[in-house]
Amino acid sequence: MLSSYQESIAIFLGVNVLMAFSVYVPTSAGLISLGQAGFMAIGAYASAYLTSRFTAFDVPFGLALFLGGAAAGIVGVLVAAPAVRIRGIYLIIATLGFGEIVRVLFVNFEPLGGASGLSGIQPLTTLSWVVAICLFFFVFLWRLRSTPLGRAFVAIHEDETAAEAMGINLFRTKLMAFGGGAFIAGIAGGLYAHFALFIDPSQFGFSKSAEAFLFVILGGSVNPLGPVAGAIVVTLLPEFLRFLQDWRMSFFAVLLIACAVWRPGGLISYRRAAHP
Amino acid sequence: MTALLELRSVTQRFGGFTALDDVSCSIEAGSISSLIGPNGAGKTTLFNVISGLVMPSAGSLGFNGTDYTGRRPDEIVRLGIARNFQQVRLFPALSVIENVMVGAHLRLPRTGLLDFMGGPFNADRVDRLARSIATEMLDLVEFKSAGDTHPQQLTLVDQRRIEIARALASDPRLLLLDEPAAGMNPSESNQLGAIIRKIRDLGRTVLLVEHNMRLVMAISDHVSVLSAGKVIATGTPSSVQADPAVIAAYLGNV
Numbered sequence: 415m416l417s418s419y420q421e422s423i424a425i426f427l428g429v430n431v432l433m434a435f436s437v438y439v440p441t442s443a444g445l446i447s448l449g450q451a452g453f454m455a456i457g458a459y460a461s462a463y464l465t466s467r468f469t470a471f472d473v474p475f476g477l478a479l480f481l482g483g484a485a486a487g488i489v490g491v492l493v494a495a496p497a498v499r500i501r502g503i504y505l506i507i508a509t510l511g512f513g514e515i516v517r518v519l520f521v522n523f524e525p526l527g528g529a530s531g532l533s534g535i536q537p538l539t540t541l542s543w544v545v546a547i548c549l550f551f552f553v554f555l556w557r558l559r560s561t562p563l564g565r566a567f568v569a570i571h572e573d574e575t576a577a578e579a580m581g582i583n584l585f586r587t588k589l590m591a592f593g594g595g596a597f598i599a600g601i602a603g604g605l606y607a608h609f610a611l612f613i614d615p616s617q618f619g620f621s622k623s624a625e626a627f628l629f630v631i632l633g634g635s636v637n638p639l640g641p642v643a644g645a646i647v648v649t650l651l652p653e654f655l656r657f658l659q660d661w662r663m664s665f666f667a668v669l670l671i672a673c674a675v676w677r678p679g680g681l682i683s684y685r686r687a688a689h690p
Numbered sequence: 691m692t693a694l695l696e697l698r699s700v701t702q703r704f705g706g707f708t709a710l711d712d713v714s715c716s717i718e719a720g721s722i723s724s725l726i727g728p729n730g731a732g733k734t735t736l737f738n739v740i741s742g743l744v745m746p747s748a749g750s751l752g753f754n755g756t757d758y759t760g761r762r763p764d765e766i767v768r769l770g771i772a773r774n775f776q777q778v779r780l781f782p783a784l785s786v787i788e789n790v791m792v793g794a795h796l797r798l799p800r801t802g803l804l805d806f807m808g809g810p811f812n813a814d815r816v817d818r819l820a821r822s823i824a825t826e827m828l829d830l831v832e833f834k835s836a837g838d839t840h841p842q843q844l845t846l847v848d849q850r851r852i853e854i855a856r857a858l859a860s861d862p863r864l865l866l867l868d869e870p871a872a873g874m875n876p877s878e879s880n881q882l883g884a885i886i887r888k889i890r891d892l893g894r895t896v897l898l899v900e901h902n903m904r905l906v907m908a909i910s911d912h913v914s915v916l917s918a919g920k921v922i923a924t925g926t927p928s929s930v931q932a933d934p935a936v937i938a939a940y941l942g943n944v
């Protein structure tokens with residue numbers, strides 16, 4: 415059996431894998447988000463409120479997780495509606511701004527603890543929950559690639575104009591990609607909250623969004639194995655690199671540069687065939 | 691004869707440049723019509739207008755009796771107009787067959803996010819349908835290689851074939867082909883001519899932009915000539931060929 419230390423690492427890894435999926439989904443449709451921690455926060459606060467503060471009746475954990483994800487997904491769609499009309503660097507800045515806005519809102523929202531956070535959350539996250547949810551999303555995303563929606567994501571990623579000339583509704587499809595990613599981030603937030611037992615807005619800052627983005631840049635985004643690989647490397651490597659102490663982040667910088675040079679598409683990527 | 695596509699006084703300006711100048715024309719249902727003209731005449735621009743990729747500065751577009759000016763490109767595909775691209779625009783990350791499956795997008799049962807959550811395993815049935823449509827279209831354009839190769843591994847001639855298959859996969863009433871014979875040798879362009887006839891015989895209308903005059907004259911029912919954004923002649927292949935204005939437009943361009 416796993417020691418409790420190993421178990422908590424595994425749970426943490428699972429949450430990170432979900433965060434990586436939440437970046438992977440919009441990325442597969444060409445939408446880059448640096449604000450996923452905002453959606454994670456929404457899922458974390460919403461589900462924690464439901465299980466630990468909402469006294470009218472007992473909300474089962476699974477339902478609370480789902481509702482937390484749904485809240486994040488709905489906010490994701492609302493945010494995406496204006497955001498997906500902008501492209502490239504501007505979209506990145508908009509998502510970054512969104513993440514900060516969510517954090518500041520929670521800092522100032524006293525009913526959920528404000529800056530001092532929400533404590534006394536029930537310890538409901540178990541390794542089985544985490545593994546089951548990760549597996550579900552992995553299979554779902556794996557199969558998504560061979561559905562019309564999954565191909566539409568790739569088509570938009572490759573060539574928006576050609577995609578819409580083939581009958582793909584750009585706006586609707588991008589909303590699905592963005593909302594889907596936000597939903598997964600919300601679920602990740604719910605699992606995290608019921609594992610950390612205490613959440614405050616500073617845990618969902620920009621560095622969390624950047625980390626989730628790093629999983630996908632490092633791992634690759636051609637299929638869901640990429641984000642899994644990225645999350646594993648970034649989560650577990652520090653455990654093996656404790657001897658590097660303060661240099662660990664520098665190590666990641668070097669790793670990222672090495673990856674950009676030798677495997678620009680990420681660890682899990684195609685080798686593009688040359689033109690004939 | 692009924693007009694399937696009707697353009698009324700379409701004008702397209704890019705800044706101060708007028709790429710299409712008061713273009714009116716109609717395409718008969720069930721015909722193969724060709725649009726010819728010197729480089730830069732505005733042929734591709736006209737295709738972009740018809741398929742909704744650019745909004746005309748003035749004028750209106752009618753398809754099958756309804757005005758569709760200002761509709762989005764994906765709505766226009768739903769109306770029944772599909773196209774290829776002069777500069778091939780296949781999706782490199784998708785295999786050949788997947789590229790054609792994207793063309794069938796609107797014909798497949800909708801997988802909204804919710805019915806997805808209900809059963810990703812239902813996807814098998816949709817996948818089989820998409821695959822069978824794509825295989826049929828690749829056969830129709832006489833694409834011989836394996837469907838799981840990636841487009842960038844193929845010759846440009848094969849890539850053009852795949853683009854035609856991808857456009858056909860949406861089951862269009864009107865197919866717009868922008869220079870599909872570019873880079874083809876005489877036997878390949880003869881084969882293409884036969885394929886275009888076959889497409890017409892399946893009940894589709896074809897509008898062809900082509901510089902290959904042998905192909906145009908061999909298969910067209912009607913030919914229109916565009917020069918500097920204006921339609922300068924329209925008629926049967928032989929009448930257009932003999933038109934002094936057309937000869938002048940081509941010679942002036944040399």
Ligand SMILES: Nc1ncnc2c1ncn2[C@@H]1O[C@H](COP(=O)(O)OP(=O)(O)OP(=O)(O)O)[C@@H](O)[C@H]1O
Nearest residue numbers: 704707709727728729730731732733734735736776
């Ligand atoms: N988006 C655009 N912005 C500015 N000018 C454009 C744009 N699209 C086309 N043009 C100009 O409009 C003119 C017509 O171009 P178009 O591509 O339609 O010609 P064409 O008849 O298809 O020529 P070819 O036979 O070489 O393909 C050209 O002078 C081109 O530079």
Ligand SMILES: [Mg+2]
Nearest residue numbers: 733734735776
């Ligand atoms: Mg052209």
